[in-house]
Amino acid sequence: MEQSVYIKAVDTHANTLYRIARTYCRHHADAEDVVQTAFMKLYETDTEFQDDEHMKKWLIRVTANEAKNLCSSFWQKNVVPLDASGTDQPYDFPCPENSDLYDAVMKLPNKYKMVIHLYYYEEYSVKEIAEILQRKETTIQTQLMRARRQLKIKLKEAWQDEQ
Numbered sequence: 001m002e003q004s005v006y007i008k009a010v011d012t013h014a015n016t017l018y019r020i021a022r023t024y025c026r027h028h029a030d031a032e033d034v035v036q037t038a039f040m041k042l043y044e045t046d047t048e049f050q051d052d053e054h055m056k057k058w059l060i061r062v063t064a065n066e067a068k069n070l071c072s073s074f075w076q077k078n079v080v081p082l083d084a085s086g087t088d089q090p091y092d093f094p095c096p097e098n099s100d101l102y103d104a105v106m107k108l109p110n111k112y113k114m115v116i117h118l119y120y121y122e123e124y125s126v127k128e129i130a131e132i133l134q135r136k137e138t139t140i141q142t143q144l145m146r147a148r149r150q151l152k153i154k155l156k157e158a159w160q161d162e163q
Contacts, residue, residue, distance in 0.1 A: 017038055018032070021038075024114075038063045039059075
């Protein structure tokens with residue numbers, strides 16, 4: 001891969017990949033490690049990308065896989081966080097960190113967080129998400145429906161608690 005193409009890819013996609021990694025990872029540093037690994041794989045790959053969107057989808061897939069691998073490792077399952085919240089700092093999610101929506105989305109299971117993020121924040125269609133995550137479209141639709149239902153319940157509870 002040409003260095004100029006690689007640098008452009010890093011500049012263009014780093015924030016997106018970080019947000020995706022952070023939906024899986026509890027810690028800022030872990031998410032950064034996942035993104036760095038994804039970019040290392042991009043640099044080493046022989047894949048011929050059709051266009052920038054193809055590269056972006058490939059990077060999202062690699063990032064999701066790396067994050068899953070990291071979070072399911074023996075080490076991660078046995079680490080005790082230093083702070084009570086389990087996270088070391090908020091990340092640049094497209095809504096305020098202190099909002100009920102942010103809290104509700106971050107409490108969803110990873111499979112739901114990912115489809116919500118890709119659908120609403122990255123603005124991918126169900127078909128594109130299915131391609132990226134290598135799942136059936138009906139699976140993505142079901143996960144979106146279940147995630148919305150869970151968010152509705154959680155947000156309704158939070159709203160009722162405020163009254």
